[in-house]
Amino acid sequence: QKEVEQNSGPLSVPEGAIASLNCTYSDRGSQSFFWYRQYSGKSPELIMSIYSNGDKEDGRFTAQLNKASQYVSLLIRDSQPSDSATYLCAVIASGGYQKVTFGIGTKLQVIP
Amino acid sequence: GAVVSQHPSRVICKSGTSVKIECRSLDFQATTMFWYRQFPKQSLMLMATSNEGSKATYEQGVEKDKFLINHASLTLSTLTVTSAHPEDSSFYICSPGRQDQDKAFFGQGTRLTVV
Numbered sequence: 001q002k003e004v005e006q007n008s009g010p011l012s013v014p015e016g017a018i019a020s021l022n023c024t025y026s027d028r029g030s031q032s033f034f035w036y037r038q039y040s041g042k043s044p045e046l047i048m049s050i051y052s053n054g055d056k057e058d059g060r061f062t063a064q065l066n067k068a069s070q071y072v073s074l075l076i077r078d079s080q081p082s083d084s085a086t087y088l089c090a091v092i093a094s095g096g097y098q099k100v101t102f103g104i105g106t107k108l109q110v111i112p
Numbered sequence: 113g114a115v116v117s118q119h120p121s122r123v124i125c126k127s128g129t130s131v132k133i134e135c136r137s138l139d140f141q142a143t144t145m146f147w148y149r150q151f152p153k154q155s156l157m158l159m160a161t162s163n164e165g166s167k168a169t170y171e172q173g174v175e176k177d178k179f180l181i182n183h184a185s186l187t188l189s190t191l192t193v194t195s196a197h198p199e200d201s202s203f204y205i206c207s208p209g210r211q212d213q214d215k216a217f218f219g220q221g222t223r224l225t226v227v
Binding site for chain 2: 008032034036041042043044045046049088090092099100102103104105
């Protein structure tokens, strides 16, 4: 069983729409959850982190966490072509900096 | 976030040669260094974890004699791919860390192509 699961996509949305990216994880003890954006040929960059149930908003990005369902999502409002990238869901199992487990990533394409 | 410098960004080498990749943590002392690799259309896979001054711990399936990791200081770690083969061609990324840090930051990555 994969520890962090994502649909690899591609997910295509028109410019200005809301892009919804989803992720599930298997370790119920996981405590820290992240979304990274990775452009082709580049390293991942952190865009959102979330640690408690509910929503966390930062600009056009909203992360949602539901620990009971072991589900974390990322919403991107007013999607722009520059948002086209692969979005990696990442999980740390326990407190402190430990091994990070990544999902395969969802490729997002924002169509102008 | 942490400032991480990884070099080189791209390297092409001949099969059988060795390649050294450097990762520097510029603005904090990294007691731990994580090395990942990423094959095309796949996720980042942890290769090994090293703690400053001690031997690295390798993930299952990663040959410790092939991927030599040195973490001699809190700001520098190196990964040497020895006797590289075409199947070692990948994107290698470092991620420095310490116990009070709860996010992962990455170097710029090194695209290794073995011909």
